[in-house]
Amino acid sequence: MLNTEDIKFFKTALEARRDRIKKNLNITTEEMNGLNSNDLRDEADFASTSLGRAVDNAILTQQANELAEIELALGKISENLYGICEMCEEEINIERLKVKIFARYCITCREVIEKEHK
Numbered sequence: 001m002l003n004t005e006d007i008k009f010f011k012t013a014l015e016a017r018r019d020r021i022k023k024n025l026n027i028t029t030e031e032m033n034g035l036n037s038n039d040l041r042d043e044a045d046f047a048s049t050s051l052g053r054a055v056d057n058a059i060l061t062q063q064a065n066e067l068a069e070i071e072l073a074l075g076k077i078s079e080n081l082y083g084i085c086e087m088c089e090e091e092i093n094i095e096r097l098k099v100k101i102f103a104r105y106c107i108t109c110r111e112v113i114e115k116e117h118k
Contacts, residue, residue: 001091002082002083002091002094002097006083006094007077007082007083010073010077010082010083010097010101011074011077013101014070014073014074014077014101014102015074017066017070017101018067018070018071018074021063021066021067021070022067024063025060025063025064025067028056028059028060028063029060031056032053032056066102069102069104070101070102072102072104073101073102073104083097085104085105085106085109086104086105086109087105087106087109087112087113088106088108088109090106091106092105092106093106093107
């Protein structure tokens with residue numbers, strides 16, 4: 001069972017990660033807006049810019065998804081549900097939480113979910 005000190009540690013880590021992601025999202029969005037105003041002179045410029053946008057969009061999507069997971073985990077902390085598997089309602093191993101601080105499932109249930117999605 002997670003004690004008060006563990007919860008405090010994870011909350012601080014989640015908040016720090018959330019803040020970094022928000023900063024990254026803002027910077028990337030500003031860079032993409034700057035690229036939109038660039039005057040593309042030829043097909044090579046256009047291709048290079050398109051590839052850059054595709055990569056940036058993938059990064060933005062991944063980070064937005066992670067941000068949503070972090071917000072969910074922070075909500076669980078405030079509801080005293082952090083570290084409880086959403087599927088089996090057992091405690092998630094603290095070592096798993098250290099690796100993935102916003103884990104929603106214990107390792108057993110995560111494996112079941114991954115098998116179902118294959």
